[in-house]
Structures are given as C-alpha cells and as structure tokens.
Amino acid sequence: MADLNALVDQLSALTVLEAADLSKLLEEKWGVSAAAAVAAPAAGGAGGAAAPAAEEQTEFDVILTGDGGKKINVIKEVRAITSLGLTEAKTLVESAPKAIKEGVSKDEAAKIKAQLEAAGATVEVK
Secondary structure (H helix, E strand, C coil): CCCHHHHHHHHHCCCHHHHHHHHHHHHHHHCCCHHHHHHHHHHHHHHHHHHHHHCCCCCEEEEEEECCCCHHHHHHHHHHHHCCCHHHHHHHHHCCCEEEEEEECHHHHHHHHHHHHHCCCEEEEC
C-alpha cells in the first residue's frame, strides 16, 4: 500500500492544470465522472437553497481570478485594499482565484472590483 502522507504531499504540489489533468486521467481509468458525483448532492440541496436565493443578496465576495499580466500593480492594489504585507499580498495574487474581501456590501464590492480592474486584474463578484 502507498504511503498516504507522501501521496498527499505529492498531490499538494500539483498545479491547477496538473490537478485537472489528473482528474481527467482518473475519470478515464476508473470510468467515472467527478462532475456527476458532485452534482448529485447539489441537486438534492437545490430545493432548500432556492428559497433564500430569491431574496436579494446583501453580502458579496470579491474574488481575484487573475493578475492580467500586471502582477506588481495588482499586488499594490491588494495591499491597499486589504492592508496585507507585501509577501502576503504577493502570495494571494499568485494563488488566484482567491477571495480578496468577503461579506462586503454591493457598493464596496463594486468599488474594490473597479480598483483591481484598473490595476489590470480580472475580478469576479459573487
């Protein structure tokens, strides 16, 4: 049997693209689909989640999806928005997609999105 701790370390070192390729290879080898396994529980919970979704959302998450090739400008904006140090902001930008701010108002989310997009980043508000 494989050393599970070593396997976890190896999987943790994978890039997002390598992890996606691994997922495809396992789906082909085992004849399963990861999407089907994830969709089944979501479908069961969708009925209960539909009622709250009808209410207007009041809290939003600002997600950095990429630096747009202007990493330094984006890091500067992330530092200004979050008050993080240089190393923490750089790590956050490099690990995109990552939440910059969570649970903020619609106006604040729009303001943050505009700031980051002006710096060259790609941003998503959820």
